[in-house]
Amino acid sequence: MAGQHGRVSDIVARARALADDLLFPGAGGVDAAGAVPTAVLDALADAGLYGLTGPVAHGGLAADPGTVHAVAEALAGGDLSTAFVWLQHLTVPAMVAGSPLAEEYLSDLCAGRVRSGIALLAATRPQPVAITARREGEVFVLDGGVPWVTGWDHVDVVLVAARDDADVVHFLLVDAVAGPTLEAVQQQLVAVQASSTVELRLQGHEVPASRLVRSVPLAEWQAADPGNLRTNGSLALGLVGRCTRLADLPGLAADLTDTRARLDAAGPADLPGARAEAAALAHRAAGLLAVATGSRSVSRGHPAERLTREALFLLVFGSRPAIRAALLDRLGASRSGLGAGQDAAGR
Structure with missing residues (x-):
């Protein structure tokens, strides 16, 4: 059991190292090519990250939610495309565990042999x-x-x-x-x-x-859904963290700590608002990075340019009506007359 605890406690450090040494240096190339290299996902599998939510009996780490969130945040701060692909996988080992398919699939899912x-x-x-x-x-x-x-x-x-x-x-x-x-x-x-x-x-x-x-x-699944919103918030936090490391933005680092704490403390009723806060912070962080970087930030392929586009993506990714309403309010829709039920395109 002590060995298992060591593997879990070390996994966040491994994720951060992968983000800094592999993912972020290659993120511009991944974005330009429009494809995540299989070798990058293989590196995540080799580090044990595909088994993060899987049971120990089948080679997984059975990581607690806080560890899952920290790993997702670290990887998103390296390359959002890679983190986005990897994150989808985490739901499946957790749901397959205890099902009739466990013996056939779980070991391969945890090892990343089946993705x-x-x-x-x-x-x-x-x-x-x-x-x-x-x-x-x-x-x-x-x-x-x-x-x-x-x-x-x-x-x-x-x-x-x-x-x-x-x-x-x-x-x-x-x-x-x-x-x-x-x-x-x-x-x-x-x-x-x-x-x-x-x-x-x-x-x-x-x-x-x-x-x-x-x-x-359906009613049972929908009742549980609000409690599943926390992990996606880690993607926005990861982007904010990268922005703070690319520019001298100490106030932003404090906001990141506060937003993470709010997400961690939020119950189902408060999670939409906390998710909205994280997405809005990523949007602001990318804008601040662009301003701090100057004219280079509008050059295609500059990290600030890519992060700004990713922040836009995170404003709408994995959303729910309550998150959208909170974001519209936070970004000033109530003052512009734009309601939660409409947007500029009328959708």
């Missing part, structure tokens, strides 16, 4: 249902679309949530292989284009019932 993405939110939002599932004998048949699935070129399986007529959500491991009934359309993003984020379209796509991870009533 995974997620497509969960589309089926768990209110009507209309984005992805439907119906059971036909020994298969589930999936229809619909998922607008955001990250890491498509780097994953072997995607944990897809699909909803049936009884409002039960079925979580299924779907092979990440395009075909006649499964299409992956590349998204064009202003930032993290290297994350291989696609729109997933399914039409009559059959998944063996043996790939079912679990089934959960």
Whole structure:
């Protein structure tokens, strides 16, 4: 047990070293190429980071939430695209543990030999249902679309949530292989284009019932959702931390400490506001870095230019209506007359 504790306590230091020595020096090249090198993800797997949330019995670290958040923050401060791809994987070992698929998949998931993405939110939002599932004998048949699935070129399986007529959500491991009934359309993003984020379209796509991870009533899943918002906030904190290290912004470092503490202390009811605060701080930090850097910050490929685009991405990534409303209020929408139910594009 002492050895396991040492592995967990050391993992944050390893993540920070990877971020400073590998991810950040290569981030500009990753952004320009529009693809995360497989070798970079291999380095994360070799460091044990793919097993961060997996059970010890299958080679994982079973890290506590604070450790997960610290690792995610460190990696996001190195290269957001790489961190974004890796972060999707963490949900899957945790959900597969205790399922009928544990013995078949968990050891490989924890080692990073099998890498995974997620497509969960589309089926768990209110009507209309984005992805439907119906059971036909020994298969589930999936229809619909998922607008955001990250890491498509780097994953072997995607944990897809699909909803049936009884409002039960079925979580299924779907092979990440395009075909006649499964299409992956590349998204064009202003930032993290290297994350291989696609729109997933399914039409009559059959998944063996043996790939079912679990089934959960929609209301039960939605009730638990607010408590799952903390980890995504670490991406914004990581960007802020990098900005503070690239420019002499001591006040920003203090704000980072305060924002992290608020996120850590927030319960489900307070998390949307804390998430909004983190995203707004990343937006401000990137702006301050641009001003401190001067005219070089508008040169394509400069770190300040990339971080500014990433801060824009983080204003809307992983959002919920309550986060969006809090951000609009924080950024001054109440004074401009723009409400939480609309934006400048009318969406």
